[in-house]
Amino acid sequence: MRFTSERRLDDGVLERGFTLGEIPGILWTPSPASAPAPLILLGHPGGLHAMYPRLAARARRSAADGFAAAAIELPGSGDRPRSAAAERARADLQRALEAGEPVDDEIVDRLVLPLVEKAVPEWRAALDALLPLPGIGGPVGYSGGVISIGIRLAAVEPRISAAVLFAGSFVPRTLFEEARRVTIPLHVLLQWDDEWNDRQAALELFDAFGSREKTLHANMGGHTGVPRFAGEAAARFLTRHLS
């Protein structure tokens, strides 16, 4: 891992750009970092640059709660090489949604499974690189989408202690099986009228998770309309489990 930039935000948060091999990322650490800060991995749909304002806002909120936060670019997003197969799958999904047709499992599999296969080892490698840094320590959380990445990470990565999962994307059926093996505390956010999601499938997925503590917070509005109070509830969940 190599740091490529560093600046201090007005609230004292240290924001550092980094690369992990070919993968760009951003690390935010609270300041002054008296005790080592637990780390929250900020899940997102891809495109670090376009997502920056929302990621930075979430990171600053996390820092105010005493947490470090990090995000890495997803495979096929931002400046990373595109996958022709993923682009075709995305176009097929878009066509189905625009036509108001049900979305074939086969399209979802083509779009999401290769992404999960590539992204999860990258997030784990990021953990390997970030956790030894001075100022970072303690339990790790995952917060955000892509929910399929969060499911796989929660199922296979023992360093993740709790997760906020945003049920805002289509989930391959095979991930429902993996969800049964997830046992960490979960806080699932569902936008009731999310145009990029299948509500019934999201409810089935919530049911499938093996965790003894799991909470579903469903709110009105579309994909990007998560109410402020819902974000605060998610932050309280992370504070409860990572502090």
Added chain:
Amino acid sequence: MRFTSERRLDDGVLERGFTLGEIPGILWTPSPASAPAPLILLGHPGGLHAMYPRLAARARRSAADGFAAAAIELPGSGDRPRSAAAERARADLQRALEAGEPVDDEIVDRLVLPLVEKAVPEWRAALDALLPLPGIGGPVGYSGGVISIGIRLAAVEPRISAAVLFAGSFVPRTLFEEARRVTIPLHVLLQWDDEWNDRQAALELFDAFGSREKTLHANMGGHTGVPRFAGEAAARFLTRHLS
């Protein structure tokens, strides 16, 4: 309304028993009551005496947040005269649940509709009596079950500004129509494995509410297993809307 008892709890909350005609009730007011306190109506399944410990705990939490709280006995519960028809309906429901059979709409209608018809005017009469009392003022909330009573109250009683509804009882289909006319902010609690409830119907009911702000909090466990953090989230909702 006539006060029948009065005592000061150890946290300074004033607890007063009262009767409203034939209906017993309890009023809790925070102390010292500097400004008039908004009132929360504490919904419950009936049986003030048996429910007392849980009601008092909720009232004390409300008082700590600056709210007065009140509960009245439900028709056919506690020392109030039983309804033979309601007792038959309750036995039929119990039989269906114990046999693992689907619960007929007809049983739910027989059990719940007469209760709603009687209880809602009683709650409204309680409001008439309680709101002019010194120390009480501002918006009114409803919090708890029986959810069908909460739906009707939220639909017809303009003095109620926000409601926490506990989706822990069977709801007559006709109340789903009334739910569409509810427009106040709602916070719906659902115990995912509630043995006294139909999860799918609860999700449909949540969908039916006409409110622009409505949140569903679903948690693991049975009817009585609402986690402590879920109670706190409900209290925060009321504080947000009634303070």
